Amino acid sequence: MQALIWDRPVRLGAxxxxxxxxxxxxxxxxxxxxxxxxxxxxARNRCRAALERxxxxxxxxxxxxxxxxxxxxxILEDDIAS
Numbered sequence: 001m002q003a004l005i006w007d008r009p010v011r012l013g014a015x016x017x018x019x020x021x022x023x024x025x026x027x028x029x030x031x032x033x034x035x036x037x038x039x040x041x042x043a044r045n046r047c048r049a050a051l052e053r054x055x056x057x058x059x060x061x062x063x064x065x066x067x068x069x070x071x072x073x074x075i076l077e078d079d080i081a082s
Contacts, residue, residue, distance in 0.1 A: 004050060006061045011076045012068060023047035023057070026064040033071050043067035 005022035012018040012029070020026050026047045030040065043063040050060040068075050 004054060004057060006057055010061065010065060010068070012073055014074050016076045020064065023050040023060045023064075026060065027051075030064070030067065033067065033073070037067070037070050039063065039066035039070040 003022075003024065010020040010026075012020065018029070020029055023046075026043065030044055030047070033040065043060070043066065046056060046060040046063040050056050065075065
């Protein structure tokens with residue numbers, strides 16, 4: 001798996017204390033989340049695909065944001081769009 005990062009990190013927590021920089025960080029964070037749900041599965045699949053093929057970074061980021069929102073984790077608003 002390659003070390004890939006997103007154009008902008010996703011910052012989680014009330015003050016953005018947890019920073020997710022790319023699909024590898026996202027997969028680690030997903031393993032700590034309650035598992036299940038459509039967005040969770042989508043995020044996991046998109047992040048793995050991004051690491052394996054080195055593409056679809058935008059889709060992996062969007063899916064991860066959806067999973068975080070689905071799990072009701074605090075996410076800074078400016079990280080939701082894009």
